[in-house]
Amino acid sequence: MAPLDPDTGHRGPGPVGGEVPDLNPAQLDAVTHPTGPLLVVAGAGSGKTRVLTRRIAYLISERGVSPFGILAITFTNKAAAEMKQRVADLVGPVAQRMWVSTFHSSCVRILRRDAERIGFPSRFSIYDQGDAVRLTGYVVRDLNLDAKRFPARTVHASISAAKNEGLGASAYADRATGPFEQRIGQVFLEYQARLQRAGAMDFDDLLGNAVRLLRSHPDVLDEHRRRFEHVLV
Structure with missing residues (x-):
């Protein structure tokens, strides 16, 4: 699989989808799921992170989705870093500019742009x-x-x-x-x-205020809806 150009997000010359993913049938079904909601219920160590990273690579290489139209969220900084590295191994350096982060980090990015709308400075x-x-x-x-x-x-x-x-x-x-x-x-x-x-928020406020911002300002919500075609958690 050829890497993506880090500036354009487009794939360079090379075979697409030529590698065989190390996935079982259920995981492959999740990776290649058509557009629409999908819930994967699986225990610890069952390969959920692998499925998410392969799903991201599949969307980019096989479905033509822009890397910048994908939001991938996990629970810990360690897991987010691991996921970003795995995605980088599959799609190249463009992964470093994708939104692959924890819930809290994603909320911080949302709030930094529009926190003033809910009474906080952007540099809270x-x-x-x-x-x-x-x-x-x-x-x-x-x-x-x-x-x-x-x-x-x-x-x-x-x-x-x-x-x-x-x-x-x-x-x-x-x-x-x-x-x-x-x-x-x-x-x-x-x-x-x-x-x-x-002008401060605690960790719980990061989540709650992001929700409050999106609920109270439909234009902000619409902007993120337009940007992110796929949300993977």
Whole structure:
């Protein structure tokens, strides 16, 4: 299989699809699936990454899809780097310019362009887990809450769980029932306000704010829909 030109994304001279993929029949069916949704259910070590990388190569070499019209997402940085390298082995250096990344990295790229639409600077800061727990501890202290009863790590875990359910600070505070949840709600509100003032997002916000941006601004959503003909997760 000839490599792709890194600037144009077009394949140079050479046989296309000449190699025989190391795939079983079920994997081959997934790789060559016609256009439309496809769910692959498989356990660890079953070759899911191989299927995704072969699918990308198949779309480019056999279906004529532009490499820049493919979005490939995985869960960890290690897996994303491995997938990008495997794709590069199949299609050449153009793989380095493709969107092959984690959920969080993809959301960062989306938000960097349009974060101002949802009240954040385009150069927003990203708080990692340690930063987020420290900020939570400062809020617990400043609200005069007992740090032994409300450990920063435990409180932040509750905030993170709420965000992963799609709950913002106000929604969480409004539905809090017992005294403990109500205190968590107070911390959540102040924690989020401080992030906003700092022009920062934590890891959970990267996902939630990307969703909020796409839902609240159809033109941004349409732009990404037009760009990415195939989304592989």
